[in-house]
Amino acid sequence: EVQLVESGGGLVQPGGSLRLSCAASGFTFSNFDMYWIRQGKGRSLEWVSSIATAGDPYYPGSMKGRFTISRDNANNSLYLQMNSLRAGDTAVYYCARGGNGLDYWGQGTLVTVSS
Amino acid sequence: SYELTQPPSVSVSPGQTARITCSGDALPKQYAFWYQQKPGQAPVMLIYKDSERPSGIPERFSGSSSGTTVTLTISGVQAEDEADYYCQSADNSGSWVFGGGTKLTVL
Numbered sequence: 611e612v613q614l615v616e617s618g619g620g621l622v623q624p625g626g627s628l629r630l631s632c633a634a635s636g637f638t639f640s641n642f643d644m645y646w647i648r649q650g651k652g653r654s655l656e657w658v659s660s661i662a663t664a665g666d667p668y669y670p671g672s673m674k675g676r677f678t679i680s681r682d683n684a685n686n687s688l689y690l691q692m693n694s695l696r697a698g699d700t701a702v703y704y705c706a707r708g709g710n711g712l713d714y715w716g717q718g719t720l721v722t723v724s725s
Numbered sequence: 726s727y728e729l730t731q732p733p734s735v736s737v738s739p740g741q742t743a744r745i746t747c748s749g750d751a752l753p754k755q756y757a758f759w760y761q762q763k764p765g766q767a768p769v770m771l772i773y774k775d776s777e778r779p780s781g782i783p784e785r786f787s788g789s790s791s792g793t794t795v796t797l798t799i800s801g802v803q804a805e806d807e808a809d810y811y812c813q814s815a816d817n818s819g820s821w822v823f824g825g826g827t828k829l830t831v832l
Contacts, residue, residue: 645821655760655768655811657821670820704767711758711773711813718767 612636612714614705619719626695630719632688632705640683643708646690648701649718656701659690660708695723727751727816729824736830743799745827747812750793757795758813759788761806762826768811772797799829807831 618630630646646658659679660668667679678691688705700723706712729749737743747757757775760768770779772788775795785800795814799806812824 654826655813655823657823660821668819710777710779711770712760712768713770713773713779715767715769 612707614707614714614716616703616705616716616719619703619721621722621724622695623725624696624723626723627691627693628695628721630690630692630703630705630721632716634686634688634705634707637707639681639686644681644688645706645708645712646679646688647704647706647712647715648699648721649704650698650701653701658703661688692721695721697723699723727820727822729812729814729822731810731812731824731827733825734828734830736832737799737802738832739804740801743802743806743829745797745799745810745812745829746794747796747814747824748794749814749822749824751817752790752793752795752814754817755815757788757790759786759797760811760813761808762811763808771810802829802831804831 613635615633622628643662645660648656648658661679661681676694680689702718702720704718705716707714729747731747759772761771762768771786775790776788787798789796810827815821
């Protein structure tokens with residue numbers, strides 16, 4: 611059974627940093643692109659970052675420079691380093707597998723940026 | 726920036742057919758995907774590559790594409806289908822984009 615379990619969310623002050631993790635199991639992690647998607651309360655979904663099997667990272671323009679995605683294929687783990695956090699980054703952050711589309715999602719981890 | 730436009734809400738009676746549209750200029754060249762999200766839960770993929778249905782997704786869910794519009798059709802709507810639905814695609818540079826979401830209400 612495919613499982614994705616996010617961790618690392620929490621309350622952080624504006625300007626602070628957080629590192630999210632996603633533990634994957636039930637599939638050959640190294641064979642799949644992986645994604646971070648976020649959703650603010652009452653809002654739509656937003657692509658945050660993705661990483662190819664070979665490790666190439668991709669970001670929308672709005673995330674470049676503050677967020678860094680990485681993966682550890684040996685430990686079946688995905689990461690998102692988030693720096694210079696702002697109130698607008700408050701959201702549930704989901705880890706998702708990129709099969710044909712985002713075919714499996716974790717349950718998400720809540721990041722709250724507030725003083 | 727590129728946008729995918731969905732109606733905010735669609736209402737339908739049980740047993741009827743619901744159609745949710747998603748419009749975007751790049752849709753003739755980029756595949757569309759559809760996700761269902763129920764309150765407090767993670768999204769679930771319903772349709773990939775415009776019209777393909779993953780295993781385990783009921784046959785009443787189907788997708789189609791015509792020009793700059795893709796459509797999710799739910800035939801024989803059931804109460805359990807009440808949820809938010811999101812389309813997703815990419816712009817011509819490959820950046821992923823989600824639609825604003827459509828809340829389906831089953832009357």
